[in-house]
Amino acid sequence: MSEPPRFDRGHTDDLMSFLAAGPSPYHAVANTAERLEKAGFRQVAETDAWDGTSGGKYVLRGGAIVAWYVPEGAAPHTPYRIVGAHTDSPNLRVKPLPDTGAHGWRQVAVEIYGGPLLNSWLDRDLGLAGRLTLRDGTTRLVNVDRPLLRVPQLAIHLDRSVSAEGLKLDKQRHLQPIWGLGNDVRDGDLIAFLEETAGLAAGEVTGWDLMVHSVEPPAYLGRDKELVAGPRMDNLLSVHAGAAALAAVAGSGAALPYIPVLAAFDHEENGSQSDTGADGPLLGGVLERSVFARGGSYEDKARAFAGTVCLSSDTGHAVHPNYAERHDPTHHPRVNGGPILKVNVNNRYATDGSGRAVWAAACEKADVPFQSFVSNNSMPCGTTIGPITAARHGIKTVDIGVAILSMHSARELCGADDPHLLANPLVAFLQG
Numbered sequence: 244m245s246e247p248p249r250f251d252r253g254h255t256d257d258l259m260s261f262l263a264a265g266p267s268p269y270h271a272v273a274n275t276a277e278r279l280e281k282a283g284f285r286q287v288a289e290t291d292a293w294d295g296t297s298g299g300k301y302v303l304r305g306g307a308i309v310a311w312y313v314p315e316g317a318a319p320h321t322p323y324r325i326v327g328a329h330t331d332s333p334n335l336r337v338k339p340l341p342d343t344g345a346h347g348w349r350q351v352a353v354e355i356y357g358g359p360l361l362n363s364w365l366d367r368d369l370g371l372a373g374r375l376t377l378r379d380g381t382t383r384l385v386n387v388d389r390p391l392l393r394v395p396q397l398a399i400h401l402d403r404s405v406s407a408e409g410l411k412l413d414k415q416r417h418l419q420p421i422w423g424l425g426n427d428v429r430d431g432d433l434i435a436f437l438e439e440t441a442g443l444a445a446g447e448v449t450g451w452d453l454m455v456h457s458v459e460p461p462a463y464l465g466r467d468k469e470l471v472a473g474p475r476m477d478n479l480l481s482v483h484a485g486a487a488a489l490a491a492v493a494g495s496g497a498a499l500p501y502i503p504v505l506a507a508f509d510h511e512e513n514g515s516q517s518d519t520g521a522d523g524p525l526l527g528g529v530l531e532r533s534v535f536a537r538g539g540s541y542e543d544k545a546r547a548f549a550g551t552v553c554l555s556s557d558t559g560h561a562v563h564p565n566y567a568e569r570h571d572p573t574h575h576p577r578v579n580g581g582p583i584l585k586v587n588v589n590n591r592y593a594t595d596g597s598g599r600a601v602w603a604a605a606c607e608k609a610d611v612p613f614q615s616f617v618s619n620n621s622m623p624c625g626t627t628i629g630p631i632t633a634a635r636h637g638i639k640t641v642d643i644g645v646a647i648l649s650m651h652s653a654r655e656l657c658g659a660d661d662p663h664l665l666a667n668p669l670v671a672f673l674q675g
Contacts, residue, residue, distance in 0.1 A: 257487075268306025268509045269374045279299065284298075299312045305374075306510075317537065318537070320546035325503075325553040326489070327632055328508070331509050332474070332475040336454045337455075349432070360653070362410055367459070367653060368458050368459065369392040369457060370389060371453055372454060373385060377447050387437070434451065461473030470578065478556075488503075495674070501673070504530070534547055552640070560650060582664055583615065583645065594642045
C-alpha cells in the first residue's frame with residue numbers, strides 16, 4: 244500500500260496552470276474533470292440509473308462538479324468526508340444584448356457579477372470566456388485568451404477631484420469595455436465573432452454565459468519568489484487543492500472509513516441560490532443517490548449524513564500591512580503561515596469547537612500549522628458556503644481556507660507555500 248503524495252511547491256506550480264486554464268466556472272470544472280479522469284474517475288449522468296460499484300465517480304452540471312470515491316466494501320450508511328469550494332469569482336459578465344457603443348467606439352455591454360473591486364478591472368488587458376449554447380441544445384466552451392477588451396479609466400486631467408476625493412465609478416456608465424472602433428454598432432457582432440472563433444456556423448449560437456478575464460498569467464512575485472499573484476484564487480485555489488487531495492486519497496490504496504467527496508459549486512459570489520449553487524439540491528441529491536445505489540434505505544442515508552463532516556474551503560483575509568487596524572487586533576493571519584480556521588459566533592462561518600477539533604486533527608496528522616481568523620468586531624463579516632451546507636443538509640461543517648490579499652480583485656495575492664499547506668491536511672481529512 245503506497246502513501247499518497249505529500250504536496251510541495253510543485254503543487255503551487257500546478258495551481259498556476261489551473262488558474263490560467265479556468266477563466267470561467269465552466270472551464271474550471273472541465274479542467275477538474277479532466278484531472279479526475281486521469282486519476283481513474285468516471286463521469287456519471289444524472290439522467291441515468293446509478294450502480295453501487297466502488298471507485299471514483301463525478302457529476303458535472305454547468306459550473307459545478309461533485310466527485311466522490313466509493314471504497315471497496317463501503318456500507319450504505321458509510322459517512323462522507325467532503326471538501327466544499329466554489330468555482331465562480333466576481334467579474335464583469337456579458338448582457339443579453341451585448342453590442343453597444345458611442346462616439347466611434349464599439350463596446351460590450353456588461354453586468355457586474357458578485358462584488359468585484361471595480362477599480363481592479365480598469366486599464367487591464369481583458370479576454371472573454373464562457374459557455375455558448377447551440378441550437379441543438381449542446382454547449383461549447385469558448386476562450387478568447389488574448390487582449391480583446393479594455394475598460395479605460397478617465398484621465399486625471401478630466402477628473403481633477405480624483406486625487407482628493409478618490410475614484411468614484413458608476414457601475415452602469417463607467418465599466419463598459421471597448422473592443423474596437425466603428426460608428427455602426429450592429430446587433431450580433433460579438434456573438435458572430437465568437438462563432439467564428441469557436442469554428443461554428445453563423446447563427447448557430449442561441450444562448451451564452453460569457454465573462455471577461457485578465458489575460459495576464461499567474462506569476463511568482465517577491466525577492467525570493469515567496470508570493471504568487473494571479474486571478475480567481477477566490478476560490479479556484481480551494482477547488483484545485485480539493486481535487487488534488489481527492490485524487491491522492493483515491494489512488495493511495497488505503498482503507499478508508501469514509502467516502503471522500505469534492506463539491507465545487509457555482510454562484511457562491513451572489514448567494515448560492517441556483518441549481519448549481521450550494522443552496523441548491525445538487526450535493527444532497529448526489530449523496531443520497533450514492534446511498535441508494537449501494538442498496539441503502541432512508542435510515543442508511545440519515546446515518547450517513549449524521550456522521551458526515553464538510554470542510555468549507557474558501558480564501559480569507561491575511562493581515563494587510565497598510566490597513567492593520569481593519570483586522571482583529573489579536574488575530575493576524577500571515578501568508579505562508581499555513582491555512583486558516585475561520586470562526587464567527589454569529590454563524591457567518593459554520594465552525595464550532597468540535598469542528599475545530601476535526602481540523603486540528605487533520606493538520607496535526609499532516610504536520611501543517613494552522614492559523615485562526617475572526618473579523619474585527621466593528622466590521623461586518625463575510626460568509627461562505629459553510630453555513631448554507633450545514634443548514635441545508637444537517638451535516639457538521641467547518642470553515643477553513645488560505646489567507647490572501649486583494650480578495651475580489653481581478654488579480655489576487657497569496658503565499659507560494661500556502662496552497663500545498665492547504666492540500667496536505669485536506670488529504671489527511673479525507674483519509675479520516
